[in-house]
Amino acid sequence: MLPEVRRWLTRRTSRTEQWLVDRMLERKGGRRISVVLPARDEAATIGRIVTVVREALVERTGLVDEVLVVDSCSRDATAAIAAAAGATVVAQDAVLAELPPARGKGEALWKGLAASTGDLVAAIDADLRDVEPAFVTGLLGPLLADPGVAFVKGFYHRPLVGDGTVDVDGGGRVSELVARPLLNLAWPRLAGFVQPLAGEFAARRELLEAIPFATGYGVELAMLVDVLEHAGLDAMAQVDLGVRVHRHHDLQTLGRMAAQIQLAAAARMARTGVLTRTPETTSLVQFRRPSEPGPGGLDREVVVTDVAVEERPPLREVLAASRPVA
Numbered sequence: 001m002l003p004e005v006r007r008w009l010t011r012r013t014s015r016t017e018q019w020l021v022d023r024m025l026e027r028k029g030g031r032r033i034s035v036v037l038p039a040r041d042e043a044a045t046i047g048r049i050v051t052v053v054r055e056a057l058v059e060r061t062g063l064v065d066e067v068l069v070v071d072s073c074s075r076d077a078t079a080a081i082a083a084a085a086g087a088t089v090v091a092q093d094a095v096l097a098e099l100p101p102a103r104g105k106g107e108a109l110w111k112g113l114a115a116s117t118g119d120l121v122a123a124i125d126a127d128l129r130d131v132e133p134a135f136v137t138g139l140l141g142p143l144l145a146d147p148g149v150a151f152v153k154g155f156y157h158r159p160l161v162g163d164g165t166v167d168v169d170g171g172g173r174v175s176e177l178v179a180r181p182l183l184n185l186a187w188p189r190l191a192g193f194v195q196p197l198a199g200e201f202a203a204r205r206e207l208l209e210a211i212p213f214a215t216g217y218g219v220e221l222a223m224l225v226d227v228l229e230h231a232g233l234d235a236m237a238q239v240d241l242g243v244r245v246h247r248h249h250d251l252q253t254l255g256r257m258a259a260q261i262q263l264a265a266a267a268r269m270a271r272t273g274v275l276t277r278t279p280e281t282t283s284l285v286q287f288r289r290p291s292e293p294g295p296g297g298l299d300r301e302v303v304v305t306d307v308a309v310e311e312r313p314p315l316r317e318v319l320a321a322s323r324p325v326a
């Protein structure tokens with residue numbers, strides 16, 4: 001692991017319980033805060049999420065000023081349920097309607113940024129079960145407390161919930177198999193993010209307006225890379241939000257998600273020339289649930305493995321070199 005990542009992990013990791021709403025309200029001043037939810041066919045979950053955020057953070061405390069649902073071409077009652085629960089709802093294609101429409105999660109987030117009014121913008125996925133207000137307050141805490149922080153990413157334990165089965169740390173399959181190895185290889189400064197694909201993040205508007213957005217599922221990885229380039233690692237933070245339970249997709253859908261993430265990464269590698277040279281490190285940084293809760297912000301065991309591979313030459317070249325000359 002790069003020494004600067006090790007330092008960053010200690011300096012910029014916190015837990016949602018550390019961020020108290022009363023203190024955050026004092027720090028908020030005259031700024032506006034938006035919570036944006038990209039949502040495609042989330043009729044089963046969107047109502048409860050909007051209700052929890054609105055009641056706890058808009059009505060009871062006034063920390064959040066706007067709950068905006070971007071209806072991402074849903075075929076179900078997502079938009080109507082979100083509106084009934086008290087969200088402002090915009091149709092993805094109706095925002096910046098003069099532009100040719102695009103599809104996918106990243107498009108919904110970009111349109112959400114365009115349609116929202118907050119100086120600080122938090123995003124959470126709309127397929128979450130059991131969402132708590134602490135999901136939002138944790139993301140906003142570091143931004144309100146420290147002017148040096150411009151971007152905050154959530155992390156959590158991720159169970160994989162099947163039909164009557166729960167694998168407590170089995171979720172985040174694309175994260176573990178695609179995003180993490182890719183980031184460690186090409187952008188090792190981002191290796192400290194426990195959940196690099198978390199859909200839960202918050203940032204200052206001026207930062208989000210200054211970076212490009214990938215339209216599909218590549219949006220999270222693209223955003224990490226672009227924020228790093230734009231603002232630097234010390235402007236980024238992560239916060240432990242506890243446990244996250246969401247709806248899972250089948251393997252083929254995850255394959256398409258992985259493909260979009262790789263395309264977004266490829267575009268950034270080409271743009272910056274990353275990987276045209278030898279990788280900076282062959283370490284892979286992974287995180288595991290500790291046997292005992294750790295002190296400080298990072299309640300994870302850090303597992304660093306050297307995954308270096310050697311290149312053997314074609315065998316016939318070796319054989320030809322070792323064959324006695326007649």
Ligand SMILES: O=c1ccn([C@@H]2O[C@H](COP(=O)(O)OP(=O)(O)O)[C@@H](O)[C@H]2O)c(=O)[nH]1
Pocket residue numbers: 037038039040041042072103104105106108124125126127199246247248249
């Ligand atoms: O075209 C799309 C696809 C997804 N989403 C939303 O993006 C979030 C994350 O997507 P999904 O649940 O499919 O990914 P997962 O979390 O299962 O990997 C959810 O709120 C989706 O409703 C969206 O707004 N537009």
Ligand SMILES: O=C(O)[C@@H](COP(=O)(O)O)O[C@H]1O[C@H](CO)[C@@H](O)[C@H](O)[C@H]1O
Pocket residue numbers: 105125158159160170171172173174175176197198199200217218219220221246247248249257261
């Ligand atoms: O992290 C992952 O591996 C995937 C799939 O999660 P699961 O294996 O279904 O728990 O979930 C996410 O990735 C998407 C693509 O970046 C994000 O858009 C989602 O917010 C995130 O949940």
